[in-house]
Amino acid sequence: MADRKAQLTIEGLDAPIDLPIYSGTAGPEVIDVRDLVKSGYFTYDPGFVSTASCESGITFIDGANGILLHRGYPIDQLADHSNFTEMAYLLLEGELPNDEQYEDFNSRIRNHTMVHEQIANFFKGFRRDAHPMAVMCGVAGALSAFYHDSLDITKEYDREVSAIRLIAKMPTLAAMCYKYNIGQPFMYPRNDLDYAENFLYMMFGNPCEEFKVNPVMAKAMDRIFMLHADHEQNASTSTVRLAGSTGANPFACVSAGIAALWGPAHGGANEAVLNMLAEIGDESEENIQRYVDRAKDKNDPFRLMGFGHRVYRNFDPRAKVMKETCDEVLSELGMGDDPRLKIAKRLEEIALEDDYFIERKLYPNVDFYSGIILKALGVPTNMFTVIFAVARTIGWVSHWNEMIANGVRIGRPRQLYTGYTQRDYPSQG
Ligand code: CMC
Numbered sequence: 001m002a003d004r005k006a007q008l009t010i011e012g013l014d015a016p017i018d019l020p021i022y023s024g025t026a027g028p029e030v031i032d033v034r035d036l037v038k039s040g041y042f043t044y045d046p047g048f049v050s051t052a053s054c055e056s057g058i059t060f061i062d063g064a065n066g067i068l069l070h071r072g073y074p075i076d077q078l079a080d081h082s083n084f085t086e087m088a089y090l091l092l093e094g095e096l097p098n099d100e101q102y103e104d105f106n107s108r109i110r111n112h113t114m115v116h117e118q119i120a121n122f123f124k125g126f127r128r129d130a131h132p133m134a135v136m137c138g139v140a141g142a143l144s145a146f147y148h149d150s151l152d153i154t155k156e157y158d159r160e161v162s163a164i165r166l167i168a169k170m171p172t173l174a175a176m177c178y179k180y181n182i183g184q185p186f187m188y189p190r191n192d193l194d195y196a197e198n199f200l201y202m203m204f205g206n207p208c209e210e211f212k213v214n215p216v217m218a219k220a221m222d223r224i225f226m227l228h229a230d231h232e233q234n235a236s237t238s239t240v241r242l243a244g245s246t247g248a249n250p251f252a253c254v255s256a257g258i259a260a261l262w263g264p265a266h267g268g269a270n271e272a273v274l275n276m277l278a279e280i281g282d283e284s285e286e287n288i289q290r291y292v293d294r295a296k297d298k299n300d301p302f303r304l305m306g307f308g309h310r311v312y313r314n315f316d317p318r319a320k321v322m323k324e325t326c327d328e329v330l331s332e333l334g335m336g337d338d339p340r341l342k343i344a345k346r347l348e349e350i351a352l353e354d355d356y357f358i359e360r361k362l363y364p365n366v367d368f369y370s371g372i373i374l375k376a377l378g379v380p381t382n383m384f385t386v387i388f389a390v391a392r393t394i395g396w397v398s399h400w401n402e403m404i405a406n407g408v409r410i411g412r413p414r415q416l417y418t419g420y421t422q423r424d425y426p427s428q429g
Helices: 034-039 075-081 084-093 099-110 117-124 132-145 156-182 195-204 215-227 235-244 250-261 269-280 285-296 317-332 339-352 355-359 367-376 381-406
Strands: 002-008 017-022 059-062 067-070
Touching: 017 034, 067 075, 067 084, 067 317, 075 215, 075 317, 084 099, 084 195, 084 215, 084 381, 099 156, 117 132, 117 156, 132 156, 132 250, 132 381, 156 195, 156 250, 156 381, 195 215, 215 317, 215 367, 215 381, 235 250, 235 381, 250 381, 269 285, 269 339, 269 367, 269 381, 285 339, 317 367, 339 355, 339 367, 367 381
Parallel strands: none
Antiparallel strands: 002 017, 059 067
């Protein structure tokens, strides 16, 4: 597998250390440093800026050119021609399904949407005003207490059943979070509806009247799910992999992923964008400029939320599709004049012409426009990251399954220790 080798010369060492170099099918070559420890050295890369943590064949990102491929297919083509369920199959199984495979997969997901009645009791333990991400961490992890029958992760069949259960039940749990928060009864899923329709039905339907899902809204929701489905080794996926490397069950691993996603530097950014747009409030040029100036000021913690990305240094291809979807949805819902959209667009224009953002290659990311769409669909701000978690579940379980199927060693990073060296406990008296 090693095509070439790198040589690491270290002052004081007699001979250089040989390190194999591997080539993937795309992306930078990697230097295998696993044997470095035998020479008494660790590599040091806080934030994993230059570290490939695993081998994977699921998703590829070329950050310099704004390319995102799932199993080789560009995200914009998938967004135009596929749907979330088909994409979920693609991510999990590696190929697009034929008609029969699609029907089978779709029907398995539809038939696993209901959660155990006891789950409802978990909700009652939470305050009604609890942040729904706090509730999601708890109830997603709690699923492992209900499915002992399929927790042998060494069995391919058990892994598949758990994956289907997670993909199918996450929208149900997400909608339950919302219903609990507003004091309405939980809605049972409807298996005649597709993935996005069913989610909207469980969110916005109620037992007192018939609920018709608006097709514009269902298409927009499906697209939001697709654009958030996977993103190679991001913080939450890496968390799921690390937790999974210990042999923990997939429900527990996904719960860890939800916790990692919650932070504002990651999935929590969509909620933070809307809060930022609300704070900016006034559409005037001077006011928007004032916030851009604050984002540039190193003494001010304010950052432009929904801007910047560790990997994308040109544009985020998801943001491009998201912006188009935002324009389409708002105009179809007759909300093209939404003041938040106006502020967001002007903010983007000002920032993209500003040297600070140009030099640092900071562009709008997927979260910049997604919140405006979700708001237009009637989703409250504190549910935005929950929706991201619903969508990212397929990415999490696909990576977890790939890792377990290929065999995994426990993830155990080391450190550059800068604390006290050994010292004696103070003598008493
Ligand atoms: N506003 C103002 N300055 C920024 C921003 C921003 N949003 N993002 C980065 N910078 C500056 C940063 O201060 C630094 O400047 P300098 O070189 O002068 O110190 C430079 O740009 C590089 O930033 P960094 O923090 O070293 O970059 P990173 O790769 O460690 O962080 C990031 C990436 C996404 C966490 C960061 O850009 C950020 O905090 N963005 C806002 C939050 C956000 O939108 N997150 C969603 C990411 S996409 C979806 C997802 O992953 O879930």
